[in-house]
Amino acid sequence: MLAVLLCAIPLSALAHDWEKAYDGKDMTFYIDTKSIKREGKLVSALELMDYKKSQTAAGKKYRSLVQLVYYDCSRKRRGIRHTTVYPRGMGKGKVLDSAYVEPDLQRVDRKSVGRAILDFVCDRR
DSSP, rough: OHHHHHHHHTTGGGGEEEEEEESSSSSEEEEEEEEEOOOOOOOOEEEEEEEEEEEETTTEEEEEEEEEEEEETTTTEEEEEEEEEEEBBBBBBBEEEEEEOOOOEEOOOOTTTHHHHHHHOOOOO
């Protein structure tokens, strides 16, 4: 029941300690270092994807996503549990969309952005 109630709260409504994990050409990734938690064999954390230009999906423009992501540090896998979409950068503005799914952990390529983020989180657990 608590998990359902927590999912109803926009992820940006919580206090965050965003630390830049990766700065790319089109977007910057941040990790909320306060949110990094071990859950059995997995580690969870909040990721913020901050786009440098507006993106469009389903006719809506957005600039950032906040995602609850699970990481399997030993097997180098990650999966998204929850995504919230915002119209402004850094998770600001009225929530445009929100989705909660069962994470499907996928192996991340060692030369990918996803691997850089996984390593960032796993080094801080």
